[in-house]
Amino acid sequence: MPEDALPSSIITTPDGSRTAFNARFGEAYGSQHGAQGQAHHVFLEGTETHTHPAPRVLEIGFGVGVNFRATLADAQRRGVALDYVAYEFDPAPAEVLREVAQGGEGAEHPLWAKVLELWPKASTAHSPLTTSYRNLRVTVHFQDVLQADLPRDWATALYLDGFSPTRNPEVWTPEFVERLAGTLEMGGILATYSAAGHVRRSLAAAGLQVERREGAAGKRECLRAVREVGSVEW
Template identity: 55%
Template sequence: MAEASTAERTSDGTLTLFSERYGEWYSSMHGAGAQSRTVFLEATGTHLHPFAQVLEIGFGLGLNFRTTLTSAEKRGAALSYLAYEAFPLAASALAQVAAGETHPLWTALLGAWDAGTKAGQLHLWHGQYEVRVEFADASAAPLPRQWASAIYLDGFSPTKNPEIWTPDFLARLADSLAAGGTLATYSAAGAVRRSLLAAGLAAKRRRGLVGKREFLVAHKP
């Protein structure tokens, strides 16, 4: 199990943790919940999608999953969520930052989490919601092809977590997107944008509300 600190409150009142392994926070201290909604859910158009198929690189604390599940439930939309996580925290850490979350799929996920990390995989359903977490290094794993309506690229920063920001891996992510799908990431690094463009995506910087930082959105025609 990966090591993490005790939860800290971010600017919008939502909680996050500090990763001892990477020396970075799991989410923006300018607002973990706001980052999840603005950069991932809304920038990919997932908040409007009737049946989103989301591929996430870095499940972490499950915040983006909870944000996406809440949005789907409010709208009566279906959701299929596939995430990769190489260094899972214990279920107790995920529960710590998700205090108050009572969705049955989240509760089931927490209940199955620790055994799933040992088995290498977790796959759960509740009604029209499906979640699968692969406990593996995404950069060495087989990814689905032309499947995702959205990709949440949410590893740690390119300097600390280089294997998921290489031109090769970004090209594989582009291949995982279905036509019309969108990848979003909190990084606005020029090298990442150029790799996404080289992979055939229309990658643009967008001005964010969270800490006023720019981020990248890349659309597959």
Template identity: 35%
Template sequence: MAEHDPENVPQNEAVLDWHEGDMPYSRAFDDHFYCRSDGRLECGHVFLAGNDLPHRWQSEKPFRIAELGFGTGLNLCETWRQWRDTAPDGASLSFTSFERFPMARADIDRALSHWPEIDRERAILTENWPETPAGRVEIDLEPHVHLTLVCGAALGSLSREEMPFDAWYLDGFAPSRNPDMWSAELMAEVFRLTAPGGRFATYAAAGFVRRNLAAAGFAVERRPGFAGKREMLCGEKPAA
């Protein structure tokens, strides 16, 4: 049953159905927000391992992660959990996510409650989540861990960014459902905003996605996907 009446939901807010209890499903993109087997483990396999994390954040210098598609906040919470367990003392994490349709606090809380492993992170995130996210939202989650949520269309949002990132999580809805999130123009902006030697990772393996990433300038690698999926993509921006 739908959680919201779409006629009464702002056009910049996610409109959801709920499948199998607590799995959110986007009506706008006709797709689930994460892998149906275990989204938390998928995050570790695809986004952390694909970006060679936690290995690459074993430094006291600030580490910057960017994400296309905040969704439920699952990738943030799992990354943050692993950061707390593995990052050196004094290090700082900046996590910036670009999201066109932010979810409501209650929906984030409901979706993330599926994983007791991230109960702590879920509680802090939802406590600080604004009632109506809009514009650029800045949240200090704890000392040395900061979230920036940029609300709006991804291409326009990225075009206004200047500081590069060390790692990218490309986690828009499936390329077949949301091709704009995987366009050549957007991948060129991702490349521009990647530090030399920085990386990206994505569950997507569509041919046009791989070609757009390679055309942007990334060295693209295919790896086995999560939970029996044949392939995923990751890669690196060549060092200067």
């Protein structure tokens, strides 16, 4: 499809990757300064998933799948197993996911093709999407993550990627962040693009060791938070 025929919600970012605009929240799904760059810097590298021998990733929320494709492509490149579990309560049309991915990393991977094939046709209630290809597996739960029965002591990495705390405050509250901390295995790492003071304080209050990092393009800082051995038990 020629570039000018793309749906108006698709945004091409300076690193050549794409994201989309979400009208409900009035925000882009990913960084408009570089969607793929943010996925790699903030999430993959922030959680050290890019060096992990068998990452188990928990993501909130799946959005248009930029973080997932970056993680999938990285696991495939390194030949490691991947178990990726995401939550998404408002699935974008499959066509938007497809257009965002076009020409990008992971877009040609058979697991991404399966995700698109199984993606819900309408944004009403759906059973989880779960599919795999060789040693790579993905599950997307189409529900409000606040109501979810989250795994415990499981994730090697948690991508906290809600919309901004001002527009999507419920996934950034101290109570919810404390629940998220309990999903990490010992040594597991949570990463987020936000460096807001209240997010930092919530992560610390949940017993995580919080570190500020240089942000991805367009952002001064981002955060990573480690569940260290000997930290608060849940």
